[in-house]
Amino acid sequence: MTSTIEQTDHEFLDAACRTLRAPAGDTDPLDALGWWDLLADLADRDVRGAALALFRAQGRELASSTALGALIAQPFAALTGHAPGSLVAAIGRHSPRRGERQVVLGDVTGAALLVDRPGHGAVVVGADEIELAPVTVPGQLVVHEVVTDLAGAPATVEESQAGPARARARSLGRLALALEILGAAEGTLTLAVAHAATREQFGKPIGTFQAVRHLLAWAQTDCVALESVTTVAIGLDEDSAPPRHDEIVKALAGRNGRRICERTLQVLGAIGFTSEHSHHHFHSRVLALDALLGSSTELTYALGAWARATHLDPAVRASVLLRDPAA
Amino acid sequence: MVPRLPWGDDASAYAAAFEVWLASPPAELRAATRPIASYEERVAVTSALMRVLFDEGWARYGWPTQLGGLGGDILHRAAMWEALARHGLPAMALFEHLEVLAPTLVAMGEPGFLAEVLPQFLRGEQLWSQGFSEPESGSDLAAVRTRAVAVDGGYAITGRKIWTSWARYATWCLVLARTGTVASRHRGLTAFAVDLRSPGVEVRAIEQANGTDELAEVTFDDVLVGPGRIVGELNGGWRVAMHILSHERGTFAWFRHNFLYRQVLDALAHGEPAGDALLGDALLDLAAVRASSYAALRSHAADVPLGARATFVKLHLASSEQAVQNWRLASDADLAVGIQDDEAAAQRQDYLFSRIVTVYGGSQQMQLDTIAKQILRLP
Structure with missing residues (x-):
């Protein structure tokens, strides 16, 4: 099913899955993959493809790292002078109960933390200098919320410079999240397909029943849609992406990812709804990632409202697709 | 007449040149862009447009020179129809069969016969x-x-x-x-x-x-x-049928979905805020079919058979077509109960047709079975 992606991306994806699956030793798996070095050259399509393939692997392997924050921080790192990977961005989100919050993914011990405050520039602070509270969600994600109030801290990156960096950071972050959602969806789909082939009822595997087969076929169709869209998005440069393209990719990922998890859960049956089965990790990860940098629901609605108001065409032009021989 | 050499190998340059040409659209394109409820009239105006595109050379790209074409491949055709849709053409009408049947005719038909009939098809004189x-x-x-x-x-x-x-x-x-x-x-x-x-x-x-x-x-x-x-x-004949269906289910989605984008852009003026979520959803589905059908085009251009993967593209196309029309109906109750002038009538036709797109070219149930069996390898 990985037939639409580039060969080099494919190879990196396989390598990343293997490395993340290997028993954790003292070595950082991202170090072992040479992943941090990729951050400096994201303008190169092949490098970008390899760097982003990590997220799909993280989804499949239920791995957790600071890669997303490092990727999002990268457009700011040129302004702050941080080496790639030494600056990790927190991700802003709105809590209906507690207002604007910042969360960090992965173990940020010892890292410099970038907290972006749209309208007021971004501040860089040592992660060890502020208070972080662990957030317990399933999905084998390491998540912390920033407790320290940094709203009044002086800006390290002024708003005039932070604006353009923010746009690029969000775009990269949304694409990475979409790929991690794809990986997690693929993870649960693999489990459900194996379950359908072996679980017997009425004297035969449930995968012989058309109702079950169609649920899984739809899930695979949604995976292929998401894979195709992320493949195109990886090939787009900052100037060739049509307006709101990153939001389309992220919204599609959240929508399809949730739909895939619902269908695989239906096939897995009650065992898929237990804590001992891995499905809930994939499912919860998809829910958590959907909620970051714009949920599918809010982005989809905003996209429709924007199209209606502007009458702009959000399609990637054929001429743009044809320019990229790898697309 | 377009020079025959420059763009046979370069669909990107062809697309750029065609865009320049379209900046002063011929009267035949303008005539074909207005809503037309009658299929007979629609075939007539689209045929008239194809004659101009053939005579100017544009419609000959993407087809072999020995059969009356000017060289190049499916990417040239992909660029031509995408541009026509962006410039207001609402549908391919019968010329859909240029992308369903003609690739197979070219690959498997008798060359002498095809050298005679393909140009007539491209020129809108003898249709298939x-x-x-x-x-x-x-x-x-x-x-x-x-x-x-x-x-x-x-x-x-x-x-x-x-x-x-x-x-x-x-x-x-x-x-x-x-x-x-x-x-x-x-x-x-x-x-x-x-x-x-x-x-x-x-x-x-x-x-x-x-x-x-x-x-x-x-x-x-x-x-x-x-x-x-x-x-x-x-x-x-089975091989011929499967070749045709791999186009009808795979690459054809590229051509058809461009006209779905056209329909969205044309209907935005009628859009109601209550339909925004449906519109957003349709744009997601359109992005999906655009990306997966483009991969199918690339695959075809590289002579890599799509095989069962074409079914994904077919399902993406059907989903996007229904999503677009769900929004259109929600935005414009005239389609259901209003006076049917040509615009409303044509949109109503499109809406109703979208309810049956899960049947033609192999029913949706059959597509899902194909995926379960050939891709997921379920027992």
């Missing part, structure tokens, strides 16, 4: 229809009963085809007929190019639930077809 389904053979295509019997001077075809797209407007029909026994199933089928003007052919248009007459029932009573009209091999 597809005769696969029969009253007793729908999803089970291998059960085709229309017979072709060897006689002096070729084959005599007798039988009945139904849901034959665009037959009323076509000169030619690609007919799948049985040359072996019924028990031979898919191994005993042969594809024939049949001239619908031949004695013994009767075309009866079928008025559809959306008021159009795109489909027809075609009966063949001892219709003589010359031996050079076999497409592919004798008893090799």
